């Protein structure tokens with residue numbers, strides 16, 4: 374039997390790493406050296422893709438069914454609840470599917486934090502800069518932990534440093550590749566010039582005041598800024614939804630809690646990462662259309678093909694259009710059942726190219742995007758009032774709900790001594806009425822901060838005030 378080999382893009386973040394997925398009974402990952410974003414290299418998440426693509430089944434109220442029947446049942450329930458249905462996509466599927474999805478979204482499309490920010494910042498937030506500009510920068514300022522969050526950027530940073538770039542990090546922990554480490558509370562010590570380039574992160578749980586703060590820093594110093602994002606086609610999601618009314622996740626949570634939203638339809642997005650379980654339990658129906666394993670129980674699961682089998686276009690952080698090597702359109706067909714009219718891939722594809730401003734999808738060609746100016750921003754980032762806090766370092770494993778082996782927190786030696794923690798022992802962390810016990814690792818972290826790259830179930834957003842003891 375010959376293997377099926379698909380040339381595809383990793384859905385772990387929107388860095389846009391290319392790879393091959395080989396089907397030979399089990400799934401295997403092969404390196405694609407020609408990929409312009411990553412030259413074949415992958416991070417741990419990319420190497421773990423076979424686990425993410427474990428097959429899922431279409432279900433209605435716990436019973437297995439076909440994708441068509443699941444989509445028909447979803448269509449029926451959506452039609453019966455007009456006015457109280459919300460459609461959520463974070464951009465983890467093809468631009469063609471996202472365009473179709475928009476057409477069925479009856480009122481609002483929820484895609485993340487963007488709605489809470491001024492509209493003139495959207496282009497800057499969503500379209501990054503070519504990675505070649507990062508490698509050529511003279512001064513790079515990191516508002517991320519590249520090793521944990523967007524590992525493939527580390528190569529670009531090291532290349533810039535080898536060419537003489539200075540790297541500053543504004544982070545909770547000293548980063549080994551930085552020449553200068555500044556704590557987030559001391560950001561006023563950061564010296565920016567027109568030659569600096571800020572790399573930040575922008576995700577659905579981002580603190581909007583913090584994002585405004587970083588945008589304002591860049592604006593005031595005339596510094597270039599780029600935001601990395603966690604979902605493979607976040608940039609495509611923005612380009613396809615330009616001009617469409619959108620709402621933030623916090624608005625969505627409020628609407629479900631108020632009872633004005635009864636059905637949530639998620640396209641290739643795991644709501645449990647974003648929405649508290651007590652809020653999700655208030656929904657009459659949760660419908661998830663996906664091609665990968667789920668960590669959330671949904672009333673209806675519409676199981677389309679995994680991303681690597683799809684036909685369609687992804688747009689990476691640089692704005693580079695990348696074609697998937699599959700032929701599948703079952704996701705698009707299921708959306709057609711819900712819309713009550715079949716979607717034609719070719720005409721959607723033409724619209725996608727038009728939205729990008731290209732005539733052909735070629736990953737080696739960089740489309741031209743305007744770098745639009747944004748106005749002055751008033752940011753009022755709150756100083757951290759908690760004595761001790763757990764800081765979640767969001768990374769591909771956390772967004773996808775895929776288990777990782779990092780079941781520990783990082784803290785510094787002062788915290789270890791103050792709490793009299795024992796070597797090889799654990800730390801008790803109390804928050805929101807729950808207490809958990811975790812292993813710890815000593816690292817050059819800010820005093821009274823615990824860093825985690827895992828989800829423990831006690832978090833309240835990125836920064837969670839906690840009480841700690843031995």
Ligand code: SF4
Pocket residue numbers: 383384385386387388389390411414415416417418419420523524525526769
């Ligand atoms: S998770 Fe991001 S950095 Fe890692 S392989 Fe996938 S696209 Fe690349």
